[in-house]
Amino acid sequence: MELRLLRALVVAADRSTFSEAAAELSITQPAFTKQIQQLESLVGAPLFRRGRQGAALTSAGSALLEDARTLVALADRLDERMRRMARGDAGHLTVAFGLSSIAIAPRAVAAFRAALPGVTVRLEDMSSARQVEDVRSGELDVGFVRLPAPDDLRAAPVLSDRLVIACPPSWDAPPVSSDPAHWLHEHPRVALRPARGPGLTAQVNRYLVRIGSASKAIQEADDLQTVLALVAAGVGAAVVPESSRNIAPARVTMHHLSGEYVRWEVGVVWRADNETPVVRTFLDEIARVAAAADDR
Known part of the structure; x- marks a missing residue:
């Protein structure tokens, strides 16, 4: 089932005419009519009665509308979430810190959460050696460790x-x-x-x-x-x-x-192949917090 056909059904049900529905979807009316016809072919029954007063749902159209509306709404929410993740303002982040970063790491996480409340963050306290292992395995996204870091991880000095x-x-x-x-x-x-x-x-x-x-x-x-x-x-x-x-x-x-x-020296480490938009945004926040600390 193509989502665009279900969206055509939902939009047509919410508009008075096919021409209005087509305009809503930024396509021509013939193209919109063809989408409805494709859906009717799959259902095996007419979905709309078209007359002088516009288009009205048939019983078959009414039977499909609720599920179609749910699927379209779910798809839209998923699409929005993916866009937010691509921008780095949604998702999940796992961070660990050690003794030397006990002041800056929580501050960076607090600033990050305030700026991007849509991202959930897990913060843990562990040794540098354990952090390196967990970053490598994917258990952690970012760690605050003693430098120098292993060559297989990306690193940036912090303090x-x-x-x-x-x-x-x-x-x-x-x-x-x-x-x-x-x-x-x-x-x-x-x-x-x-x-x-x-x-x-x-x-x-x-x-x-x-x-x-x-x-x-x-x-x-x-x-x-x-x-x-x-x-x-x-x-x-x-x-x-x-x-x-x-x-x-x-x-x-x-x-x-x-x-x-x-x-x-203490720095942050992460995997190059895990530098997601969320991770990149957090690294930028760390740099801002560290710079602010240096200015005080």
Whole structure:
């Protein structure tokens, strides 16, 4: 069944004459009449009675009209949805972020949702390694990961982060002008469980090896908020991303570190063959949010 024939039936039922119906569909009256005749041939019965007062539905036409109207409306809605998806303002998006992007990723998603409410978004927290796997498999559309990204994924830098020492409020600050290896050895340290933050754990371990520190964590936690809560409670210090300042209790003080392995870049990754209009629109929104953050 051709949709154009059902549309001809619906439009003819809503107009007084075939000439008005033809004008509605932007075709000639002979072409419109031919469409009705084709449909009548398929049904095996006349669908309209034509007279001086115009065209009126027969019983066969009335029997078909409701289903024809439903199918035409469904087709129109589907067509509109496809157009919106092609424009990037409808569809579904799956996004994940890690510790270093905990501030910018939710902001980008919020701005994206406000601009395109027709797109549903799922946002998850996971490590960079897991994000790379899920982007590759198609479970994720976009991930916020540590750079550099694997060569088989497309990537764009978003922000940089650095290690800092988070200290309880009553503690003396670590030395700024010299390597804090001795200070870290003399003070208890808490840390994120490696399985929950393998990228951060590797970054911290590289830094500790670089400065010659043998500091070991006396307690581990499953999330960075808990690590910082332990710091605030005086359990120990922690080497954390500076971006965690956004979720740290006010009593926690943070002190910059310097040298090798202190800084790293964070970017977004996606698959080249999955750069849909929705994904492209979200990437543009990330760029705007990141630029706004840099301006502050």
